[in-house]
Amino acid sequence: MAGLPRRITKETQRLLSEPVQGISATPDENNLRYFHVTINGPKDSPFEGGVFKLELFLPEEYPMAAPKVRFNTKIYHPNIDKIGRICLDILKDKWSPALQVRTVLLSIQALLSAPNPDDPLANDVADNWKRNEAAAIKTAREWTQKYAMSGGQ
Amino acid sequence: MTQSDESSLISLTDEPLVVDLNARRRRRRRIRSTTSNGSGDVIVIDSPAEVSNPVAPRRRRRQRRSNGDSVVDLTCNDSVELVDLTTPASLIRPPLNRTQKRTDAAGLITTTSAPRQDLLSHEDTSPILKLNCPVCLEPLHSVIRAGRKICSTVCGHIFCRSCIKQAVRTCKKCPTCRKKLTEKGFHDIFLPIS
Numbered sequence: 001m002a003g004l005p006r007r008i009t010k011e012t013q014r015l016l017s018e019p020v021q022g023i024s025a026t027p028d029e030n031n032l033r034y035f036h037v038t039i040n041g042p043k044d045s046p047f048e049g050g051v052f053k054l055e056l057f058l059p060e061e062y063p064m065a066a067p068k069v070r071f072n073t074k075i076y077h078p079n080i081d082k083i084g085r086i087c088l089d090i091l092k093d094k095w096s097p098a099l100q101v102r103t104v105l106l107s108i109q110a111l112l113s114a115p116n117p118d119d120p121l122a123n124d125v126a127d128n129w130k131r132n133e134a135a136a137i138k139t140a141r142e143w144t145q146k147y148a149m150s151g152g153q
Numbered sequence: 154m155t156q157s158d159e160s161s162l163i164s165l166t167d168e169p170l171v172v173d174l175n176a177r178r179r180r181r182r183r184i185r186s187t188t189s190n191g192s193g194d195v196i197v198i199d200s201p202a203e204v205s206n207p208v209a210p211r212r213r214r215r216q217r218r219s220n221g222d223s224v225v226d227l228t229c230n231d232s233v234e235l236v237d238l239t240t241p242a243s244l245i246r247p248p249l250n251r252t253q254k255r256t257d258a259a260g261l262i263t264t265t266s267a268p269r270q271d272l273l274s275h276e277d278t279s280p281i282l283k284l285n286c287p288v289c290l291e292p293l294h295s296v297i298r299a300g301r302k303i304c305s306t307v308c309g310h311i312f313c314r315s316c317i318k319q320a321v322r323t324c325k326k327c328p329t330c331r332k333k334l335t336e337k338g339f340h341d342i343f344l345p346i347s
């Protein structure tokens with residue numbers, strides 16, 4: 001296996017030196033392709049006040065292939081399923097090697113601000129979201145409180 | 154993976170070129186003059202100071218002419234050197250005595266016109282060369298200095314060649330605008346590295 005590509009080193013340095021507001025990404029000390037990520041729930045979203053943990057992995061083919069990202073904190077969101085997988089086009093067919101860890105995390109943060117129940121991954125959540133948005137938002141807020149605040153898992 | 158292999162390989166063969174910092178700067182400088190005037194035109198070392206510094210232009214010019222010999226000498230090699238940048242690094246290796254000469258000249262320049270050096274190093278890198286390849290994130294000037302090529306896609310987006318080649322092969326799209334691209338969808342461009 002080759003050493004860490006310069007691009008990953010550069011991205012990591014910049015992530016640490018110029019962090020994105022509301023996002024932290026720290027490389028694992030044993031595997032520099034593996035990042036411990038937190039995203040703060042955006043203001044005016046049902047996730048506000050929560051700190052969501054994610055894991056991000058840069059596969060061998062990166063940047064020709066997208067990073068693999070997953071929520072570790074439970075979240076009630078139509079585009080994120082029970083095991084934390086994220087339905088986001090840039091992580092799949094819309095990936096481009098000009099995108100970066102930084103842009104991916106910003107997109108995920110934006111997804112928290114703007115859930116898209118018409119392109120669901122968690123079907124039951126999406127159904128609820130479409131049927132009764134107010135109730136779904138309330139549940140999302142409860143989950144945020146329960147799982148993403150002060151020591152919650 | 155292939156990418157990093159390639160670059161390390163190239164920079165290895167490239168190494169003998171960089172004799173010392175001054176020599177390198179000197180070389181770049183000469184290249185600027187030849188590219189802007191054609192390799193036949195010898196005298197002109199394009200000096201930004203001359204443009205921006207209104208002080209006694211006549212004297213300055215005379216001064217330079219008095220240095221004429223060494224300048225001519227060096228730029229005579231230029232046609233060779235200039236080609237070097239765009240040909241495989243293995244052809245570059247200059248004979249030792251030439252290297253010596255180059256270092257002397259660099260020393261001469263540093264002593265006679267230190268402020269010009271400063272100006273040069275600022276202007277050295279034109280804005281476009283400060284851009285990064287969006288894929289490997291290397292500044293274009295260091296890509297060129299490593300002996301690698303810069304490409305533009307047909308949609309007008311710029312990358313280093315190894316990156317766009319790999320991106321087109323794996324994604325079949327322009328990384329910047331996602332336009333569909335084939336292997337014919339990009340071509341080398343030649344940016345004078347000052």
Ligand SMILES: [Zn+2]
Pocket residue numbers: 286287288289290291312313314315316317
């Ligand atoms: Zn590149």
Ligand SMILES: [Zn+2]
Pocket residue numbers: 306308309310327328329330331332
């Ligand atoms: Zn393009």
